Amino acid sequence: MQSTRLFLSWTIYLVLSIVLQSDTFGQNCPCCDDFHKQFDFWLGDWTVYDTADNKVGENTIIKLENSCLLKENWKGSSGGTGTSFNYFDKTDSTWNQTWVDGSGNVLKLKGNLIEGKMVLKSELTPGQKVALYYNQVTWTPGSDGSVQQLWQTFDEKHNLLGTAFLGVYRKNRIE
Numbered sequence: 001m002q003s004t005r006l007f008l009s010w011t012i013y014l015v016l017s018i019v020l021q022s023d024t025f026g027q028n029c030p031c032c033d034d035f036h037k038q039f040d041f042w043l044g045d046w047t048v049y050d051t052a053d054n055k056v057g058e059n060t061i062i063k064l065e066n067s068c069l070l071k072e073n074w075k076g077s078s079g080g081t082g083t084s085f086n087y088f089d090k091t092d093s094t095w096n097q098t099w100v101d102g103s104g105n106v107l108k109l110k111g112n113l114i115e116g117k118m119v120l121k122s123e124l125t126p127g128q129k130v131a132l133y134y135n136q137v138t139w140t141p142g143s144d145g146s147v148q149q150l151w152q153t154f155d156e157k158h159n160l161l162g163t164a165f166l167g168v169y170r171k172n173r174i175e
Contacts, residue, residue: 031068035088038113039070039095041141046169048149056167072099095120097137109137116141124156132156135164146170 046059057076064071070086082101089096097120099107109120122135133153140148151165 029066031066031088035090035093036067038088039086039118039139042070042118042139042147042169045172046147047172048167048169051166051168059169074101107135109135127155130155130161133161142168 040063042061043063044061046061047055048057048059050056055077057074057080059075060073062071063069068087072082072084072086074080074082074084080102082099084097084099086095086097088094094110094112095118097107097109099105099109107122109122111118111120113119118139120137124132124134127133133155136152136154138148138150138152140150142148147169149165149167149169150163152163153161155161
């Protein structure tokens with residue numbers, strides 16, 4: 001009888017030890033560090049407006065894969081769509097975005113959180129008006145909970161060529 005109790009006690013101890021140390025209970029989340037939370041200000045369901053306060057689209061950003069991936073789903077007011085995958089790469093300590101739109105255009109960006117703003121840039125690309133250019137997209141969280149997204153292009157000497165997009169994200173209220 002005593003050996004049965006001892007066996008059961010050890011079995012319960014062993015099972016509890018395994019369960020409490022498993023990922024199931026959130027003890028070992030590989031992407032729950034501060035680096036992986038840097039872009040969390042962009043999470044949510046958003047309506048996006050231009051600088052004249054006209055609605056230009058809707059965007060939903062969610063976390064997937066044990067908080068290792070942010071997925072963006074864009075629907076523009078004029079019918080355009082796109083999806084991006086955003087992740088922090090531990091091997092080089094950078095944030096990365098791969099954007100693909102409904103027309104098959106792809107944009108790959110890389111960068112970091114700089115002074116509270118997420119700043120991601122593309123590689124230099126051959127241009128039509130200039131020899132080489134790159135894209136830079138900056139997300140800036142507002143004190144009111146909004147997020148400003150600024151997409152600019154620069155030449156290889158870092159001279160501003162133009163602004164492709166300037167939008168303000170406002171969170172949709174859950175009624």
